[in-house]
Amino acid sequence: MTSTTTTKKPSTNLALCVTTDDFEAPAKEVLSEKSWVYVSSSASSGLSLKANLDDWSRINFRPRIMRSVSSINTNRAILGQTSQLPFFVSAMGTLGNAHPGAEPLLARGSTRKGLHMVVSTATSKPLEEIMDAHQEEQNILKNQSPSKLAFQLYVPVDRSKALSLIRRVKAAGYQSLWITVDTSVLGKRTADRYLQAQEALDQGAKERETAAENEFSPAFGGRPVPGYLDPGLSWEDLAWIKQEWSGPIVLKGIQTVEDVKIAVEYGVQGVLLSNHGGRQIHSAPSALMTLLEIRTYYPEALDKLEVFLDGGLRDGADVLKALCLGATAVGVGRPYFYAMAAYGMEGIEKCTDVLAEEVEITMKMLGVSSLDQLRPEMVNTTRLLNDMWRPEIVRPRL
Ligand SMILES: Cc1cc2nc3c(=O)[nH]c(=O)nc-3n(C[C@H](O)[C@H](O)[C@H](O)COP(=O)(O)O)c2cc1C
Numbered sequence: 001m002t003s004t005t006t007t008k009k010p011s012t013n014l015a016l017c018v019t020t021d022d023f024e025a026p027a028k029e030v031l032s033e034k035s036w037v038y039v040s041s042s043a044s045s046g047l048s049l050k051a052n053l054d055d056w057s058r059i060n061f062r063p064r065i066m067r068s069v070s071s072i073n074t075n076r077a078i079l080g081q082t083s084q085l086p087f088f089v090s091a092m093g094t095l096g097n098a099h100p101g102a103e104p105l106l107a108r109g110s111t112r113k114g115l116h117m118v119v120s121t122a123t124s125k126p127l128e129e130i131m132d133a134h135q136e137e138q139n140i141l142k143n144q145s146p147s148k149l150a151f152q153l154y155v156p157v158d159r160s161k162a163l164s165l166i167r168r169v170k171a172a173g174y175q176s177l178w179i180t181v182d183t184s185v186l187g188k189r190t191a192d193r194y195l196q197a198q199e200a201l202d203q204g205a206k207e208r209e210t211a212a213e214n215e216f217s218p219a220f221g222g223r224p225v226p227g228y229l230d231p232g233l234s235w236e237d238l239a240w241i242k243q244e245w246s247g248p249i250v251l252k253g254i255q256t257v258e259d260v261k262i263a264v265e266y267g268v269q270g271v272l273l274s275n276h277g278g279r280q281i282h283s284a285p286s287a288l289m290t291l292l293e294i295r296t297y298y299p300e301a302l303d304k305l306e307v308f309l310d311g312g313l314r315d316g317a318d319v320l321k322a323l324c325l326g327a328t329a330v331g332v333g334r335p336y337f338y339a340m341a342a343y344g345m346e347g348i349e350k351c352t353d354v355l356a357e358e359v360e361i362t363m364k365m366l367g368v369s370s371l372d373q374l375r376p377e378m379v380n381t382t383r384l385l386n387d388m389w390r391p392e393i394v395r396p397r398l
Contacts, residue, residue: 010342020314020335020354023347027098027338034195035097038222039337041191042278049278052312055286058383059321064367072363073370074356075146078329079176079248079269079306082146084114085356086371087319090277090310090331091152091178091252093122094221098341104133106340109348111137111147113356118178118331121154121165122217131172150176152252154183154218155237157230165216166244177245178272182253184231186224187280196223222279238266250308255285256389257293260301270306270328277311277333285389287311291325292381292388302326316358320366324374325381 010026017023028036042049076086089110096102102124110117111134119130134149151174156162169177218228242249250270251263263271273291275284285293287309294301301307309322310331319330332355339347368374 012342014343014346014350017339017343017347017350018354020332020339020351023335023338023342023351026342029342031098031341034221035341037189037191037195038094038097039092039334039341041189041222043187043280043284044190044282046190046278047282048275048280048284049312051284051286051289052275052278053314054312055288055384056312056315056318056321059288059318060380061317061321061362061366062378062380063365064378067367067369069364069367069369071369072360074359074363076323076329076371078116078308079150079250081116081148081175083116083329084146085352085359086323086329087313087316087355087359088115088150088308088329088331089117089336090274090333091118091120091180092333092337093120093217093219094124095120095337095340096124097221098337099344101340101344103130105345106336106348107131107134107149108137109340109345109352110134111141111145113349113352114145114147115352116148116150116175118150118152119174120152121180121214122219123214126214127151127169127174128172131174148175150174150178150250152178152180153241154180154216154228155230155233155241156216156218156228157232159240161216162241163244166241170245170247174247176248176250176269177241178250178252179241180252180276181233182255182274182276182280183218183229184233185229186219186222187276188282189222189279192222235262235266238268250306253280255281255290257290257297257301260290260294260307261298264301264304268305270308271301272308272310272331274308274310274331288322288325288384289388291322291327292384295325295376296385296388299326316355316360317362319355319359320362320371320374321379323371324376324379326376 008030010029012026076083107130151169248269252272253274254271273287306328313330322330339351
């Protein structure tokens with residue numbers, strides 16, 4: 001695949017990146033315009049992305065005091081596998097656009113930091129090479145890292161291709177399968193539409209990518225490969241997928257409590273509440289909003305499967321809000337892309353350290369020494385609840 005990475009160095013010293021937002025400007029500086037548009041773009045007018053970013057700040061903590069927090073434990077089991085921290089790296093395709101090291105580099109960084117990573121179907125490098133990088137890093141660390149790799153599945157239209165992909169994923173040793181279910185069609189990525197139009201006016205893209213290295217990818221750099229995304233995907237497809245894949249299955253991209261209920265009925269192990277980083281449907285609910293729907297209308301789900309969230313998470317403290325409300329862990333996407341694009345491995349590690357420190361200091365100030373002490377009463381969700389969906393009320397007789 002043609003790489004669109006550059007060898008430019010950012011003008012900002014890594015030491016000055018003290019929040020995850022700080023990676024964005026340096027990444028913009030070094031990325032080609034096309035790669036920048038790919039990572040930063042969102043659907044339509046950006047409302048879904050905005051909701052993701054905003055909703056984290058619409059929940060406040062209710063901290064408890066004097067609870068002896070001299071030592072704390074940030075470990076969290078995700079689908080039965082310990083993670084050093086309660087967040088993971090979300091699936092992102094075409095990471096060759098961020099850095100020549102692409103997915104193997106991010107896998108190595110996650111392994112160093114004891115994080116789980118979800119590897120996209122739409123990788124720049126073969127899925128086996130990514131697993132090898134993870135294993136090599138494990139060897140260096142004498143297998144001390146709890147980190148595991150999961151695989152995000154875009155179900156190919158051609159089911160025989162799907163089967164061969166799932167078999168490769170299994171053979172490579174991926175721990176769980178995260179099936180993306182919000183992509184019947186690719187969202188309207190406005191910034192990319194402008195870029196495509198400009199490219200057409202300029203008579204052809206100079207950086208056009210091909211699917212040469214990944215025959216399963218339904219999109220490259222955010223542009224669909226015709227005939228790959230399957231609008232025919234349905235709940236019934238879970239039957240043959242389960243026959244082929246015996247490990248845990250997570251449905252990625254669930255956005256309503258109704259679909260969580262169906263997911264429970266189909267016996268999957270987890271749901272990832274997500275609107276694809278605001279890149280798919282316009283005016284989507286944030287993952288937090290969907291989590292509140294679950295708590296309100298079907299709280300039993302929280303005991304029946306693991307609930308994950310992603311979208312707009314930029315502060316480790318916010319991870320704890322989701323955990324208070326019953327989530328297992330939260331995924332982080334763009335901050336890792338930006339950090340890796342600008343600073344490579346050092347960026348990946350720093351991004352994790354920033355989030356980890358925020359988790360740790362917030363746990364202490366919240367009065368918890370382990371994550372299982374987090375409770376719904378430790379957050380005030382009133383503002384978000386006011387906006388939550390309610391079934392239409394039957395009108396009184398007048
Ligand atoms: C550059 C980029 C590529 C992505 N590629 C995929 C993908 O291949 N498969 C997928 O299921 N989700 C993909 N996503 C969505 C992420 O898995 C995740 O839902 C989202 O990035 C979370 O939001 P955040 O970036 O605000 O953290 C992608 C997101 C970005 C930003």
